[in-house]
Amino acid sequence: xxxxRPVTAGPGARPAEAPDVLLAADxxxxxxxxxxxxxxxxxxxxxxxIRSIIGPNGAGKTSMLNVxxxxxxxxxGTITFKGKxxxxxxxxxxxxxxxxxxxxxxxxxxxxxxxxxxxxxxxxKMKRGIFWQLIWYGPARDEEIENREFAEHIIDFLxxxxxxxxxxxxxxxxxxxxxxxxRALAAEPELLLLDEPMAGMNLEExxxxxxxxxxxxxxxxxxxxxxxxxxxxxxxxxxRVVVLDHGVKIxxxxxxxxxxxxxVIDAYLGVAH
Amino acid sequence: MGFxxxxxxxxxxAGVLYSLVALGFVLIFKASGVFNFAQGAMVLxxxxxxxxxxxxxxxxxxxxxxxxxxxxxxxxxxFLVLRPLVHQAPIILFMSTIGIFYFLEGFGQTLFGSxxxxxxxxxxxxxxxxxxxxxxxxxxxxxxxxWAAVIAGLLVAGLAVFFHSTRIGRALRAVADDHQAAQSVxxxxxxxxxxxxxxxxxxxxxxxxxxxxxxxxxSSIAFVAFKALPVLILGGFTSVPGAIVGGLIIGVGxxxxxxxxxxxxxxxxxxxxxxxxxxxxxxxxxxxxxxxRIIERV
Numbered sequence: 113x114x115x116x117r118p119v120t121a122g123p124g125a126r127p128a129e130a131p132d133v134l135l136a137a138d139x140x141x142x143x144x145x146x147x148x149x150x151x152x153x154x155x156x157x158x159x160x161x162i163r164s165i166i167g168p169n170g171a172g173k174t175s176m177l178n179v180x181x182x183x184x185x186x187x188x189g190t191i192t193f194k195g196k197x198x199x200x201x202x203x204x205x206x207x208x209x210x211x212x213x214x215x216x217x218x219x220x221x222x223x224x225x226x227x228x229x230x231x232x233x234x235x236x237k238m239k240r241g242i243f244w245q246l247i248w249y250g251p252a253r254d255e256e257i258e259n260r261e262f263a264e265h266i267i268d269f270l271x272x273x274x275x276x277x278x279x280x281x282x283x284x285x286x287x288x289x290x291x292x293x294x295r296a297l298a299a300e301p302e303l304l305l306l307d308e309p310m311a312g313m314n315l316e317e318x319x320x321x322x323x324x325x326x327x328x329x330x331x332x333x334x335x336x337x338x339x340x341x342x343x344x345x346x347x348x349x350x351x352r353v354v355v356l357d358h359g360v361k362i363x364x365x366x367x368x369x370x371x372x373x374x375x376v377i378d379a380y381l382g383v384a385h
Numbered sequence: 386m387g388f389x390x391x392x393x394x395x396x397x398x399a400g401v402l403y404s405l406v407a408l409g410f411v412l413i414f415k416a417s418g419v420f421n422f423a424q425g426a427m428v429l430x431x432x433x434x435x436x437x438x439x440x441x442x443x444x445x446x447x448x449x450x451x452x453x454x455x456x457x458x459x460x461x462x463x464f465l466v467l468r469p470l471v472h473q474a475p476i477i478l479f480m481s482t483i484g485i486f487y488f489l490e491g492f493g494q495t496l497f498g499s500x501x502x503x504x505x506x507x508x509x510x511x512x513x514x515x516x517x518x519x520x521x522x523x524x525x526x527x528x529x530x531x532w533a534a535v536i537a538g539l540l541v542a543g544l545a546v547f548f549h550s551t552r553i554g555r556a557l558r559a560v561a562d563d564h565q566a567a568q569s570v571x572x573x574x575x576x577x578x579x580x581x582x583x584x585x586x587x588x589x590x591x592x593x594x595x596x597x598x599x600x601x602x603x604s605s606i607a608f609v610a611f612k613a614l615p616v617l618i619l620g621g622f623t624s625v626p627g628a629i630v631g632g633l634i635i636g637v638g639x640x641x642x643x644x645x646x647x648x649x650x651x652x653x654x655x656x657x658x659x660x661x662x663x664x665x666x667x668x669x670x671x672x673x674x675x676x677x678r679i680i681e682r683v
Contacts, residue, residue, distance in 0.1 A: 203565075221563060224562065232567075256550065256552070296569075
């Protein structure tokens with residue numbers, strides 16, 4: 113697939129000085145009962161890059177994202193985000209500190225309209241307490257209008273104006289994925305976690321989504337962690353790639369390095385152990 | 386004609402009472418997709434707390450005490466019941482509310498006693514005749530019923546705006562749709578649950594005060610509350626205005642049926658008429674009059 117990367121200030125064109133580490137996972141291990149999902153994995157994400165996490169099914173990619181945004185508590189290891197280390201966070205705390213995400217199986221609020229879904233992404237930007245909310249006048253209303261403007265900006269950006277008022281449960285799959293991206297963007301995250309944003313899409317939809325991801329990275333300056341199975345997409349979009357297999361990190365580097373790594377090739381093609 | 390209107394009015398006022406209880410169900414259903422079996426017990430609990438504290442406290446303080454107790458109860462329910470059951474299917478949460486029902490019903494009566502208490506909250510209850518020129522003999526109306534209707538109306542208007550146009554309202558709906566997604570946008574499930582159970586508790590207090598003034602505070606209140614079920618099926622489980630309209634239709638429907646059909650097919654219709662209406666409605670319009678459309682993609 114061909115996605116034309118902007119030649120200007122794309123993430124690939126970053127100067128090679130000391131990288132600004134936005135998030136670092138340090139020796140993270142996670143198990144469910146006897147099943148070891150992640151084994152002593154360390155990697156980092158630099159500010160402004162598109163960092164892909166790849167690996168065969170069951171490699172622990174989604175588990176890794178769930179650890180980062182607080183759905184799972186790792187048995188050991190730490191996550192350092194914006195210089196602050198912690199063993200685990202509550203999901204809403206992760207959201208408050210600037211991490212937004214999308215889900216592998218779309219997790220939208222199905223009964224609500226596209227606009228309401230995207231507005232729900234603004235939850236943390238709206239601070240007025242329950243008192244103002246109850247009387248719904250003055251500050252709470254101004255705040256609602258202000259945030260509505262930002263939501264409309266996102267809607268424009270993702271070209272979903274025509275479905276603004278449609279309950280998302282009725283939308284086609286590809287559009288739902290786009291609304292979900294919109295909801296995550298509405299939070300103005302510093303780190304955006306995308307779990308298979310292109311799964312089940314046709315070529316044209318994949319190209320659209322790839323373009324949106326690059327634009328988000330470029331225009332909003334959002335750092336992105338991406339899980340994707342389509343290798344041509346991964347190689348085109350990523351600044352760096354980390355490869356997991358059976359919960360263990362087997363490679364880490366630029367797309368070119370990873371592509372020619374023997375362990376990666378073995379993991380994907382399968383070799384006799 | 387005057388008699389017919391009196392029957393309709395009587396039905397409307399009975400409907401207001403149903404609506405008040407149904408509101409509490411709607412609140413919790415909207416925010417968690419759970420039918421809160423315990424709502425009736427909460428109404429009883431709140432009414433008992435109010436009536437017993439009135440014996441020692443002046444009215445405003447007694448109301449504050451009962452309200453505080455309901456908020457405390459919401460915090461306790463979140464901590465002891467809901468928190469350990471995060472991410473469980475709605476049916477499991479539903480089962481836990483059955484537990485809460487039996488607990489509250491017993492606990493409330495252990496704390497506050499199990500007799501029938503007279504509740505006097507200062508709502509005037511005078512019987513007046515109105516429109517005497519239009520109808521021979523006028524219409525018989527109890528001012529208490531009118532007050533109850535006004536209170537219910539205010540409550541509903543407030544809740545409708547709250548749910549539809551505010552951040553917290555949207556967060557409540559988001560939590561109802563998908564727990565994980567709601568957390569990922571920064572909504573704290575715990576806060577939302579406490580808010581919604583506290584709101585349902587306060588609605589229960591209002592309902593308990595109105596019901597209790599009318600019928601006396603007694604354990605049967607907890608069961609009368611199940612009349613709210615057909616109201617919800619009619620109005621839609623997720624709609625605040627639906628709870629009101631549903632309540633009014635049921636109220637009027639059962640009174641009319643009792644008076645005009647009762648003479649033909651035998652009395653006592655009032656007791657089961659609402660459930661038959663609900664059954665018919667389930668066949669025609671399962672989401673209710675105002676419920677969110679059920680969207681099923683295959």
